[in-house]
Amino acid sequence: MSLRISTMRFPSVRSARWLCATSLLSLLPLRTMADDGPPPVAEATVPSVPADAGQIAAWVKQLGSDQFAQREAASRSLTKSGRAALEPLGDAILGDDLEVSSRGIEIVQKFLGDNAPASDAESDEAALAAAAEKLLETLADGPESPVSSLAVATLDFHAQGLTQAAREKLESLGVIINEVFFPTGRRGLQVVVRAGWRGVTEDLLLLPRLRGVVMMGLHGIRLEPAALSALGRMRGVERFELYGTGASDASVAALVQKFPEATVDVRKGGKLGVGGQAAVGPCLITQVQEGSAAAKVGVQVGDIVLHINGEPVPTFDALTEKVGQRGPGETIELEIERGVPGAEGKRINYTIELGGWE
DSSP states (O other): OOOOOOOOOOOOHHHHHHHHHTGGGGGSOOOOOOOOSSOOOOOOOOOSSOOOHHHHHHHHHHTTOSOHHHHHHHHHHHHHHGGGGHHHHHHHHTSSOHHHHHHHHHHHHHHHOSSSOGGGOOSHHHHHHHHHHHHHHHHHTSSSSHHHHHHHHHHHHHHHTTHHHHHHHHHHTTOEEEEEEOTTSOEEEEEEEETTOOOOHHHHTTGGGOOSEEEEEEESOOOOHHHHHHHHTOOSOOEEEEESOOOOHHHHHHHHHHOTTSEEEEEOSEEOOEEEOTTOSSEEEEEEOTTSHHHHHTOOTTOEEEEETTEEOOSHHHHHHHHHTSOTTOEEEEEEEEEETTEEEEEEEEEEEOEEOO
């Protein structure tokens, strides 16, 4: 007697993550799987002539059919239609039928592919992936809803397979990425984009693909709305440094809302170039950066800052806050006390033109 042993195929880790990310689909109302009813609109083969707008509109409508077979046929046809189906799908996803929304996002997810960032290539497939990603980002940035949540989950899953490529691309453009231990005890990535980097706004859209970022700094670069939206899609960031980015109050407030536990340090862009011990008074200078605005006028390690523009400075944090309210090229009046061996400390007043973050 012979035994036949059947094997069961389990999903890969990548597939399992996708299943978890889309678990909220179980909350959506699904149609019956009955197969009777009117015949489906003719399913697409791989045509030599792309489907016209009328066919695509019919397939999009069929996504909401009561018949499972029709919904499946429509999904396959729209997937084969590629770029031409994106805009109609985007409109349908924002409709009031969650079945259509969930199927629409599933189709758009297939357009993303599993390759390197779409911006790295010029093929039709890469262009489709870039357009699909942009659509999902638009949906993710919309009002909180099942649709925006599913779009976020889809982008998050997609990013998991592209992390290394994104890091290599950003580092090649001058973004500084280091793995460090933070005061909170957490180990993770410190990512800093400085004014001298060689990228453009579109490259900053790769930031959400990085994993394990604890500190995200943008120093001296102007942030467009698209880049600020990308920051909001990052995961697990504990500190943001927005120095001289031109970010509006509304944009900063939106970022704070998405990261309620994170520190969002916003400064207008003026740089004094000193270091000190945060939150502890007095405002003792423990570091002076070479070539900085402070160094140029003679500020020294060991100086205690008493006043800035006539206002008292009780701690280094207070100094940081007040300097951060001014931009590069603006002037401040600084009063410091410097210790003199064997004598009383002397007070010195400096007029300092602030530098910028580079």
